[in-house]
Structure formats: C-alpha cells, structure tokens
Amino acid sequence: SAVISQKPSRDICQRGTSLTIQCQVDSQVTMMFWYRQQPGQSLTLIATANQGSEATYESGFVIDKFPISRPNLTFSTLTVSNMSPEDSSIYLCSARPGTDINTGELFFGEGSRLTVL
Amino acid sequence: KQEVTQIPAALSVPEGENLVLNCSFTDSAIYNLQWFRQDPGKGLTSLLLIQSSQREQTSGRLNASLDKSSGRSTLYIAASQPGDSATYLCAVRRFQGAQKLVFGQGTRLTINP
Numbered sequence: 001s002a003v004i005s006q007k008p009s010r011d012i013c014q015r016g017t018s019l020t021i022q023c024q025v026d027s028q029v030t031m032m033f034w035y036r037q038q039p040g041q042s043l044t045l046i047a048t049a050n051q052g053s054e055a056t057y058e059s060g061f062v063i064d065k066f067p068i069s070r071p072n073l074t075f076s077t078l079t080v081s082n083m084s085p086e087d088s089s090i091y092l093c094s095a096r097p098g099t100d101i102n103t104g105e106l107f108f109g110e111g112s113r114l115t116v117l
Numbered sequence: 118k119q120e121v122t123q124i125p126a127a128l129s130v131p132e133g134e135n136l137v138l139n140c141s142f143t144d145s146a147i148y149n150l151q152w153f154r155q156d157p158g159k160g161l162t163s164l165l166l167i168q169s170s171q172r173e174q175t176s177g178r179l180n181a182s183l184d185k186s187s188g189r190s191t192l193y194i195a196a197s198q199p200g201d202s203a204t205y206l207c208a209v210r211r212f213q214g215a216q217k218l219v220f221g222q223g224t225r226l227t228i229n230p
C-alpha cells in the first residue's frame with residue numbers, strides 16, 4: 001500500500017487567485033496522478049505527472065490552467081490558476097506504489113477541497 | 118469509449134443486512150477493476166482490486182466479483198454496519214499501458230441502526 005498526504009486539506013479562495021496543492025507519497029513512484037471531483041460528480045483525471053518530464057494532460061485540461069511539478073519520485077504539486085467558482089472541487093492526488101507501473105492498486109490522498117468565491 | 122455505470126445511485130438498508138452493489142462497463146476488454154470507498158468530503162480508500170484474469174476477491178466482509186464477458190462487477194457486503202455508510206465507487210483500467218481509471222458515478226450507501 002501507499003500513504004499519500006495532501007495539503008491543504010481544504011481552502012476558501014477568491015476569484016482570480018491561484019492555489020498550489022502539494023502531494024507527498026511515502027514511497028518512490030514512477031507516476032503520480034491528479035484527479036478532480038466536482039460537486040456531486042465522479043472523478044476525472046486531470047493529468048499524469050512523471051518525474052523529469054512534462055505532465056501529460058487529459059482532454060479538456062491545459063497546462064496554463066493546471067501547471068504541475070514533479071521534482072522527485074515522491075512529490076508533486078498541482079496549481080489551480082486564475083480560479084473561478086467553477087473550479088470549486090475536490091482535487092485528489094494518487095499513485096501506484098513501487099516503480100512497476102503495470103501492476104498494482106491505485107491509492108489516493110485525502111483530497112484538497114477548494115471553494116472559490 | 119469505456120463507460121462505467123453504477124446502479125442504484127443511492128441505497129438505504131437496515132443494519133445487519135447483506136447487500137450487493139452493482140457496476141457495469143461497456144467495453145469488456147479491461148485490465149483490472151477496482152472498488153473504492155469515499156466518505157463525505159474525503160479521499161478514496163481502496164477496497165478491492167480484481168485483475169481481468171480473476172473472478173473474485175475477498176477482504177473481510179467484502180467480496181467483489183468480476184464477469185468480464187457480461188461487463189459486470191458486484192460488491193457484496195455481508196452483515197452491514199452503520200460504519201459502512203459511504204459512497205462506493207468502481208473504476209476500470211482499460212489496458213496494461215493505460216494509467217487512467219474510468220470511474221462510475223458511485224452508489225451512496227446508508228446503513229440505518
């Protein structure tokens with residue numbers, strides 16, 4: 001298993017500002033994933049973050065809005081830029097333990113609940 | 118395009134009952150399927166992972182089955198307890214090289230004391 005820590009756990013933000021969410025995994029992982037869960041909805045993958053290369057974004061998500069850093073094998077950040085009320089969501093970090101990307105369970109952090117006023 | 122559906126959207130049962138949650142997926146060519154639990158406003162807790170070659174997995178009072186040919190999985194909860202109240206999500210991984218999980222909308226389960 002993996003223990004994934006996220007911070008902040010929640011925040012209330014003003015329109016037009018940006019917020020960076022941090023994610024720490026207790027073991028080295030090849031890939032880390034950022035998901036968004038809008039109110040009352042299921043999870044949607046934003047991007048996949050590899051150490052040492054640019055993140056890969058899913059359709060509908062762009063780097064200018066959601067820049068991601070992955071400086072090492074245990075840490076990643078997601079920034080939500082120029083926020084609007086539509087960005088109010090739970091943002092979840094996830095990873096598969098170990099360096100074998102083809103097997104294993106996906107584990108999630110506790111999520112970061114953002115409310116944009 | 119893979120789509121995952123969970124029915125019912127919500128379920129309320131008295132404590133002590135055995136219950137089944139359903140998950141269906143449109144493309145039977147999956148790599149694995151994972152069940153999660155989510156408490157309100159929180160992250161996801163992994164419950165069970167079933168590889169495409171397996172038919173079921175068990176953990177405590179939970180048993181998950183997989184029928185790839187029919188595109189269905191069920192999560193069986195035995196002797197339900199109020200602490201089991203949560204939203205249960207299933208998610209499929211399409212193929213070995215795919216890292217993305219496709220999630221269902223979840224079933225919100227309430228166990229009444």
